[in-house]
Amino acid sequence: MAQKCEMKLLGSVGSSFVNRVKFTLKLKSIEYDYIEEDLNANKSELLLESNPVFQRVPVLFPPNEPPVTESLVIMEYLDELQPDIHPLLPSNPSERAQCRVLAYTFDTLYYPWMKEFMLTRDKERKEELGKLIIEGSMILEEAFVKFSKGKAYFGGDDIGYLDIVVGVFLGWMKLFEVVLGFNVIEEVRTPKLIEWGNRMWSHEVAGSIIPGHEIHMNFLNMLKGKLPPLPVPVSV
Structure with a gap:
């Protein structure tokens, strides 16, 4: 039986901001489960609860930690989480x-x-x-x-x-x-x-x-x- 991924990403296909996070996760070799948010429908309870201020994707759900929102913030969070695997930001x-x-x-x-x-x-x-x-x-x-x-x-x-x-x-x-x-x-x-x-x-x-x-x-x-x-x- 395959082990369930603990990291989850709430996003929408076509969103470049979501794709920033997908790109970073891929470079960092971090496994995750992807949850599609249907932007044509009413906003899901998961989105409203995890990002109540802006109510937009992407939202990253690290295991046992609060959700992380905004693509640039998520990218930096992942870079700090896995600093030794494909570092993104310069050291200076x-x-x-x-x-x-x-x-x-x-x-x-x-x-x-x-x-x-x-x-x-x-x-x-x-x-x-x-x-x-x-x-x-x-x-x-x-x-x-x-x-x-x-x-x-x-x-x-x-x-x-x-x-x-x-x-x-x-x-x-x-x-x-x-x-x-x-x-x-x-x-x-x-x-x-x-x-x-x-x-x-x-x-x-x-x-x-x-x-x-x-x-x-x-x-x-x-x-x-x-x-x-x-x-x-x-x-x-």
């Missing part, structure tokens, strides 16, 4: 702080621009967001040069914290290109990111974690389905 305190700042900036600026770009119905706003995303990708290019120090990944010779933080969104970036006709990163303005992205796609863990177009499209349609209806024009 200043470099660790810089990694955290870039991750926070990505989550509070870059990701919201991408999400709004996909969901907005306003043409002018979409054009404005497109410019912001391009400017942001050029900043990411500069950050990659800085953090990688001429090596293959943000983390140096191997995948690190920032590689996971940004890399799980490569599927969405590809969706932008294929479905929306918008290149988030491209050879001309972000050549280093293009090379990095190709390395990420070819990595065995990334290939098993980052979903394909169909899952992303289903997730996008779910988000669109939660938008309020457009106002009906009133005839004068």
